[in-house]
Amino acid sequence: MYQLYYYPLNASMAPHFILEELKVDFELITVDRKSNAQKSSDYLALNPAGRIPTLIDNDLTIFESPAICVHLAENNPSSNLIPKIGDKNRSIAFQWLMYLTNTVQAELMVYFYPQKHTKDDKNIKSIVQAQELIITEAFELLDRELEGKDYLVGQSITVCDYFLFMLAVWADELQHPPLSFANLSRYLRGLAQREAVINVCKKENLSLRDYQ
The missing domain is CATH 1.20.1050.10 (Glutathione S-transferase Yfyf (Class Pi); Chain A, domain 2)
Structure with missing residues (x-):
C-alpha cells in the first residue's frame, strides 16, 4: 500500500489525483503545516527537504510532487498516465x-x-x-x-x-x-x-x- 504524506490543497494534490485515478490502495497521512510539522525531526527523517508531499512505496521513499507522479505512473504502466517508451x-x-x-x-x-x-x-x-x-x-x-x-x-x-x-x-x-x-x-x-x-x-x- 502506498502512503502519501499530504496537506490539503498543497503540492500533494497532484499525486493524490494520480492515486485516485489509479484506484490503488493508499493511505493519506496528514502533515499539519499549521504547526510546521513538515520541519519536525520525524518528518525530516523521511524528507530532508522538509516539504510536502512524501510518498512511501514499500521500502522506497520519494519526495517532490512531479517525481512522485512519475513514479506512480511508471509503476502502473497500464494507466497510460505517461506515454510508453517509443511513443x-x-x-x-x-x-x-x-x-x-x-x-x-x-x-x-x-x-x-x-x-x-x-x-x-x-x-x-x-x-x-x-x-x-x-x-x-x-x-x-x-x-x-x-x-x-x-x-x-x-x-x-x-x-x-x-x-x-x-x-x-x-x-x-x-x-x-x-x-x-x-x-x-x-x-x-x-x-x-x-x-x-x-x-x-x-x-x-x-x-x-x-x-x-
Missing part, C-alpha cells in the same frame, strides 16, 4: 510536466511568498504585480496549446493534466485566473467531472462549484 508523446509529456513545475509552479511560489525574495518589504507589492504578469503569460501559452484539445498531451489523460489542475486551483485568486481563459476554462471544467478529481476535492474540502 513520441512521452517526450512531450515530460516537456509539459517540466514547464508546469519549473515555470508555472515556480512563479506561483514567488507570487505567494514574495517576502522570501526581497530583504525590503517595500518591494513586495511590485514583486506580486510582476508575478501576476509572468503567470498570466504562462496561462496564455497553455490556453493556446489547449485549443481544440481535451488533454494537454495526446488523446488521453496524463500526469500533466492533473498537475495543471492543481496549479489552476492555486491560481484562482489571480486577476486573470485560469477559468478566465476560454480554452483553459473548457478544459478544466472537463477535468472537474472526472471521478478522481471529484473524490480528491471532496477529501481536501475544495468546492468544484466554479468548475460546473
Whole structure:
C-alpha cells in the first residue's frame, strides 16, 4: 500500500489525483503545516527537504510532487498516465510536466511568498504585480496549446493534466485566473467531472462549484 504524506490543497494534490485515478490502495497521512510539522525531526527523517508531499512505496521513499507522479505512473504502466517508451508523446509529456513545475509552479511560489525574495518589504507589492504578469503569460501559452484539445498531451489523460489542475486551483485568486481563459476554462471544467478529481476535492474540502 502506498502512503502519501499530504496537506490539503498543497503540492500533494497532484499525486493524490494520480492515486485516485489509479484506484490503488493508499493511505493519506496528514502533515499539519499549521504547526510546521513538515520541519519536525520525524518528518525530516523521511524528507530532508522538509516539504510536502512524501510518498512511501514499500521500502522506497520519494519526495517532490512531479517525481512522485512519475513514479506512480511508471509503476502502473497500464494507466497510460505517461506515454510508453517509443511513443513520441512521452517526450512531450515530460516537456509539459517540466514547464508546469519549473515555470508555472515556480512563479506561483514567488507570487505567494514574495517576502522570501526581497530583504525590503517595500518591494513586495511590485514583486506580486510582476508575478501576476509572468503567470498570466504562462496561462496564455497553455490556453493556446489547449485549443481544440481535451488533454494537454495526446488523446488521453496524463500526469500533466492533473498537475495543471492543481496549479489552476492555486491560481484562482489571480486577476486573470485560469477559468478566465476560454480554452483553459473548457478544459478544466472537463477535468472537474472526472471521478478522481471529484473524490480528491471532496477529501481536501475544495468546492468544484466554479468548475460546473
